[in-house]
Amino acid sequence: MTARAFVPGHVTGFFSVHPDDDPVVAGSRGAGLALSDGVTVGVEPVADPSGRRLLLNGRAVEMPAVTGVLDRLGADARVTAETELPISAGFGVSGACALGTALALDAETAGGHTDRELVAVAHASEVEAGTGLGDVVGQARGGMPIRLEPGAPPQGYLDGLPARPGVEYITFGGLDTAEVIGGDTEALSRAGEAALETLHDSPTVETFVGASRRFAREARLTTPDVETAIEDVQAAGGEAAMAMLGQTVFALDDGLSRAGYDARSCRVTAGATLLEA
Secondary structure (H helix, E strand, C coil): EEEEEEEEEEEEEEEEEECCCCCCCEEEEEEEEEEEEEEEEEECCCHHHHHHHECCCHHHHHHHHHHHHHHHCCCCCEEEEEECCCCCCCCCHHHHHHHHHHHHHHHHHHCCCHHHHHHHHHHHHHHHHCCCHHHHHHHHEECCCEECCCCCCCEEECCCCCCCCEEEEEEEEECCHHHHCCCCHHHHCCCHHHHHHHHCCCCHHHHHHHHHHHHHHHCCCHHHHHHHHHHHHHHHHCCCCEEEEEEEEEEEEEEEHHHCCCCCCEECCCCCCCCCC
16 A cells, blocks of 8 residues: 655745755755645655656656655655645745655655654755755654754754644745755845844744744845735734745734635644554
């Protein structure tokens, strides 16, 4: 029977970029949210490399992060992923598919890897693909992860906030993650480090959202639609910020609904897990 894993969606509020020649060590510092809306990944080993395939919501797609996981684990498999999350809009779908593939493949083949090893495989594959720097480690931990040191554990070190708030989100489109993290990130990283310092001084949910909002503006990543939605939520008495990296706004509790938006609702949730057969 095909093994399956559930990986939460992950919204990054702010981050700084930390490159390294070793993709396990490379990554980001920052903070985010693991969402109960996520990705369910199933893996079925195949006998021949020509049988490798990834189906995302029933459609065949190319996802280098998943290919990287299969290569690193020396396996060929048919991967199926299902999600209600918007694609390429700041929810870590690529990282979720990579991590889910690693977890499910190890379970299906009795591969004998530890959780930490599988997270490192997925993280390195995501970094090399250029589609994320911190989603995988946040999705593995769950909750409200704070990435204090870049990379996968043990190099990467995470803390977190214990709160589990309700979250709403709405998306107006995507941003090219590879273009942003592969370009000049000096100003962005300065803003991310400042945001992390702010959260360290006052580790609350409200501080996280406020620091995320300032980061997006200082890094010049917001778009007119995103700015308008954030301002509308604040005018209605709520807290909202932009998801990295997408034209997506997330708000605490029912902030977007109260501001008049047709938003999707979910919650902050636990980390990635295998599903029972």
